[in-house]
Amino acid sequence: MAPLAQRMRPITIDEIVGQDHLLGSNGVLRSLIESDHIPSMILWGPPGVGKTTIAQAIATTTGAHFVQVSAVQTGVKEAREIIAKAKDAIKFHKKRTILFVDEIHRFNKAQQDAFLPSVEDGTIILIGATTENPSFEVNSALLSRTRVLTLKAHTVESLNMILDRALSDTQKGLGNKTLTVDDESRDVLLQYSNGDGRTLLNALELVTSLVKDNTTITKTDIETALQHKALQYDKGGEEHCNIISAFIKSMRNSDVNAALYWCARMIEAGEDPLFIARRMVVFASEDIGLADVHALPIANAVFQAIHTIGMPEGRINLAHGVVYLAQAPKNNTAYRAMEAALADAKEYGNLPVPLHLRNAPTKLMKELEYGKGYQYAHDIEEKVADMECMPDELIGRKYFGE
Numbered sequence: 001m002a003p004l005a006q007r008m009r010p011i012t013i014d015e016i017v018g019q020d021h022l023l024g025s026n027g028v029l030r031s032l033i034e035s036d037h038i039p040s041m042i043l044w045g046p047p048g049v050g051k052t053t054i055a056q057a058i059a060t061t062t063g064a065h066f067v068q069v070s071a072v073q074t075g076v077k078e079a080r081e082i083i084a085k086a087k088d089a090i091k092f093h094k095k096r097t098i099l100f101v102d103e104i105h106r107f108n109k110a111q112q113d114a115f116l117p118s119v120e121d122g123t124i125i126l127i128g129a130t131t132e133n134p135s136f137e138v139n140s141a142l143l144s145r146t147r148v149l150t151l152k153a154h155t156v157e158s159l160n161m162i163l164d165r166a167l168s169d170t171q172k173g174l175g176n177k178t179l180t181v182d183d184e185s186r187d188v189l190l191q192y193s194n195g196d197g198r199t200l201l202n203a204l205e206l207v208t209s210l211v212k213d214n215t216t217i218t219k220t221d222i223e224t225a226l227q228h229k230a231l232q233y234d235k236g237g238e239e240h241c242n243i244i245s246a247f248i249k250s251m252r253n254s255d256v257n258a259a260l261y262w263c264a265r266m267i268e269a270g271e272d273p274l275f276i277a278r279r280m281v282v283f284a285s286e287d288i289g290l291a292d293v294h295a296l297p298i299a300n301a302v303f304q305a306i307h308t309i310g311m312p313e314g315r316i317n318l319a320h321g322v323v324y325l326a327q328a329p330k331n332n333t334a335y336r337a338m339e340a341a342l343a344d345a346k347e348y349g350n351l352p353v354p355l356h357l358r359n360a361p362t363k364l365m366k367e368l369e370y371g372k373g374y375q376y377a378h379d380i381e382e383k384v385a386d387m388e389c390m391p392d393e394l395i396g397r398k399y400f401g402e
Contacts, residue, residue: 004205005198007172008165013057016050017165017197018158019151029054029149033061038096040119040126042104042134042143045151046310048196051129054151055100064096064125065089071106079114086124097124104128105137112139119145133308153195162197163189166204174204177213185219192226194270243269244279251280252287256326263322273314277303280321291331298324337400344394351391 001007010016013023013033022029032038038058043051052068059066067082086097099115101107107128118124119142126146130137134148154162163186166173181189189207193200207217207225243265250258266276277299284299302321306314360370375385388395 003202004166004173005201008162008169008201009053010050010057011060013054013061016053016057017161018154019050019054022149022151023054033058036062038062038064038098038125040124040146042128042130042138042146042148043151044130044132044134044148046131046153046195048193048198048200049151049153050197051151052100052102055098055127055129058127059098062096062098064098066098066100068100068102071101071103071111074101074111076110076114079111083115083118083123086118090123099124099126101126101128103130105130105132105134107138109139112142116142116145131310136308154193154197154200155195156190159190159193159195159197159200160186162200163204166201174208177208179208179211179213180216182216182218185217185222188219188222191270192222247276248279248283248287251283251322251326252330254326254330256323259322259326260319263318267311267315267318273306273311273318274303276318277306277321280318280325283325286335287330287332288325288328289331289334291329295325295328333400340399344397348391348393351393354388354391356387357389 013030016023019027019029021027024030043054045051055068056066058064065086067086069078069082082097082099086099089095089097115124115126116139119126126142128134128138128146134143138146163181167175167179167181169175189200189203192203203222203226207222210225211217211221243262247259247262247266250262263276267273281296281299281303284295288295299321302317305317309317355369356371356373358365358370360366365371373387375387377383377385390397
C-alpha cells in the first residue's frame with residue numbers, strides 16, 4: 001500500500017488545501033488554469049506545501065501529458081528525449097506536455113540551457129519546484145521565461161483540514177480505523193509538522209500504526225511513536241511570551257549561553273525564524289544603540305539571510321547574530337531619548353513649527369516670513385548654527401546627552 005501522504009494527495013485543484021492566494025476564487029493561478037493559459041512557472045516554497053500536487057492537478061485539469069523528473073537525475077540526453085516526445089505529442093495527439101522538474105535549483109547551466117528553447121517556443125510547459133530562492137539559483141535566461149509563484153507554509157487551519165480529512169476518509173485515509181485526536185495531541189502533531197503537510201501525514205501514519213482502532217490518540221502515543229518530546233510553546237499564549245522575554249533579557253544581560261538556549265527553544269518549537277530575527281533587529285537599536293554601530297547592520301543582515309536561505313540552515317545565521325548581540329556593549333540612550341520625545345509629542349500636541357524652520361517655496365510664504373532667519377549649518381565653520389530648533393514651549397528641553 002502506498003504511504004498515507006501519497007494516498008491523500010489531492011487530484012484536482014479544488015481538493016488542494018491551502019495556498020488560497022494562488023488557488024482561491026480570486027487567485028492568480030486559478031485564473032490562469034480556468035482560462036487555459038498555463039505559463040511556464042517556478043513554484044517556490046518550503047517542503048510539504050503542495051508544489052508537486054499543484055503541478056499534477058494542473059495537468060489533470062488541462063488534460064496535458066505530465067512528465068516528472070528530478071533535476072539531480074536528468075541529464076542533457078534525457079532532456080532531449082523529453083523534448084522529442086513533447087513535440088510528437090503536439091504533432092500527433094494535439095496534446096501539451098507539462099514537464100515538472102523537482103529541485104530545479106539543482107539544475108546546472110547545461111541542463112537549463114537544454115530546455116530553454118522548448119520553453120520559449122511552447123513545446124513544453126515547464127513547472128519547476130524549489131525550496132531555494134530562484135533569483136539566486138535559476139539561470140536568468142530561464143527565469144525570465146517563467147513566472148515565479150511563491151507558496152506559503154501551511155497554516156494551523158489548513159493543517160487541521162489535512163488531518164481531519166485523513167482521519168475521516170474511508171477510501172484513501174484512516175477512516176476505517178475510527179480514530180480521534182484530542183486537542184493536546186492535535187497541537188503536538190501540528191507543532192511537529194512545522195507547516196509541512198507531508199510531514200504531518202507521515203507522522204500521523206506512524207502514530208496510527210502503533211495504536212489500536214477505535215481509540216483516541218494521546219500525546220504519549222505521539223511522543224512514543226515519533227521519539228519527539230513536545231515542547232510547551234503556544235505561539236499565541238503565555239509561554240510564547242515568556243520565552244521571547246527570556247531570550248531578549250538574556251541578550252540584554254550579555255549572557256550568551258542563555259540567549260542561545262532560549263533561541264534554540266524557539267527554533268525547536270517551530271517558531272517563525274523571521275520573528276526571532278525581527279526581535280533581534282529591534283534589540284540592536286533598543287539595547288545596543290550607539291555603543292556598537294555595527295549591531296544594527298548585523299542584525300538586519302541576519303534577518304535578510306533568514307529570508308533568503310530559510311531553515312534549517314538559517315539557524316546558523318541566528319546563532320551568529322545572537323552571539324554578536326549578546327556580547328556587544330549596551331547603551332539604550334537613543335531609545336530612552338525617543339520615548340521622552342514621544343511623551344512630549346503626546347502631551348503638547350501639534351505645536352507650531354518655528355517660522356525660520358519652515359520651507360518657503362512660494363512668494364506668499366516668503367512674505368509671511370517663512371524661512372526668515374534660517375542659518376545653513378554648512379556655511380558655519382563649526383557646522384552648528386546658533387539657532388533654536390525647538391518649539392517655543394519646549395525650548396531648553398533635552399532628550400539626549402547633557
